[in-house]
Amino acid sequence: MHKDFSEILVSEEQIYQRCVEMGKEITDYYTAKGSIPLLVSVLKGSSFFLTELSKRINMDVEVDFMCMESYHGTESTGDVHIVMDLDRSIQDCDILLIEDIVDTGKTLKKVKGILNNKGARDVKVASLLDKPSRRVVDEKADFVGFVIPDKFVVGFGLDYNQKYRTLPYIGVLKEELYK
Ligand code: IMP
Numbered sequence: 001m002h003k004d005f006s007e008i009l010v011s012e013e014q015i016y017q018r019c020v021e022m023g024k025e026i027t028d029y030y031t032a033k034g035s036i037p038l039l040v041s042v043l044k045g046s047s048f049f050l051t052e053l054s055k056r057i058n059m060d061v062e063v064d065f066m067c068m069e070s071y072h073g074t075e076s077t078g079d080v081h082i083v084m085d086l087d088r089s090i091q092d093c094d095i096l097l098i099e100d101i102v103d104t105g106k107t108l109k110k111v112k113g114i115l116n117n118k119g120a121r122d123v124k125v126a127s128l129l130d131k132p133s134r135r136v137v138d139e140k141a142d143f144v145g146f147v148i149p150d151k152f153v154v155g156f157g158l159d160y161n162q163k164y165r166t167l168p169y170i171g172v173l174k175e176e177l178y179k
Contacts, residue, residue, distance in 0.1 A: 002155075002164070005171035009153055010146050012168040015128070016052065018145045022126060023056020025143055026096065029124075036061060037096035037124070040086065042111060043067040044165065045100035048157035049128040049145075053098065061096075064088060068111060080110045091119035099127040100157045105139035112139070128156065129170070146170075152178065 001008055030037055036059050041050040043065050054063060067084035095115050102108050108125060115123045127141035133150045148170075154160050155167035160178060164171075 006174045007172045010170040019052045027058045035094045037094045039063045039096050041098045045157045046098045050098045092121045095120045095123045097125045101129040102127045103131050103134045105135045105137040108139045109137050
């Protein structure tokens with residue numbers, strides 16, 4: 001385990017196994033719906049999850065990326081804005097938004113609003129992690145990897161001041177490193 005962590009919350013094996021399951025859930029959902037979603041990943045955090053999950057979706061999906069700036073330190077400001085936009089029209093598309101974590105829900109609300117304003121027909125959300133106890137707006141993911149307690153976590157795309165993203169598992173950062 002990394003020296004800056006107090007515990008490992010989700011192991012590498014658990015992430016891979018859950019991505020296999022979620023890939024099937026998502027494939028079944030869109031097969032029943034009769035459509036193929038465009039996967040939209042919000043950089044940088046969700047790109048690691050996108051890579052693992054998209055391999056398990058048994059459809060000819062396409063992917064696109066947005067970069068939002070939203071988080072400073074460990075607290076969401078809710079003041080999110082686009083740093084890099086999608087490079088195609090999403091008019092009348094079914095979007096599957098890929099998120100790393102839904103915490104307060106403010107970022108998700110903002111990004112869903114942006115995608116709806118761009119003319120998306122439908123926006124569903126797949127999030128690797130969900131921290132429901134921290135929610136301040138009424139938003140939720142449609143497909144969730146792991147529900148976790150109110151702890152600040154890093155790894156598998158999640159960072160603290162841009163660090164720890166490339167770790168292959170999700171760990172709890174020692175409080176003394178950010179408090
Ligand atoms: P929200 O707007 O509060 O839901 O925050 C969403 C964003 O905050 C995520 O996309 C992450 O970038 C970041 N975030 C929230 N909780 C954590 C955490 O425990 N570790 C790392 N980043 C987090």
